[in-house]
Amino acid sequence: MTHAHISTWAIALILFVVVLILTKAGKAKGAKITSMVLRLFYILIVVTGLQLGWGWITNGQYVLKMVLGIVVIGLMEMIAVRTRKGKPTVVFWVLFIVALAYILHLGFSLPM
């Protein structure tokens, strides 16, 4: 299950970059399709994460990991949408990088 969780978020990160590249390149249709696949992976990340953490739901660090996971997903979506609309994304990038670094640290340091 851990393996599935890592695979899903790793693929999601790649798709996220692909969406940004396609958007910047003006390939609206490709970006849209890739965004939809990316959203499917968001669901898979949450499902595999919940499966991993369900038995630990009373542990504060796990709750933090899960909430932060959803925050990271939210930030990816905000960056993708704002890039498409041509709005500023700097604040979201900073938050995203901080949250991602912290969640990677938290994920790998949690006991499972």
Ligand code: HEM
């Ligand atoms: C982009 C978002 C996410 C990233 C980058 C991420 C990253 C990670 C990493 C690096 C691990 C450690 C894997 C290992 O120990 O081999 C992990 C484990 C875990 N993740 Fe996530 N995760 C994300 C989203 C989520 C979400 C949304 C949830 C729950 C709803 C979640 C719940 C968990 C749980 C419960 C574990 C097991 C922790 C343990 O090792 O004991 N994650 N995640």
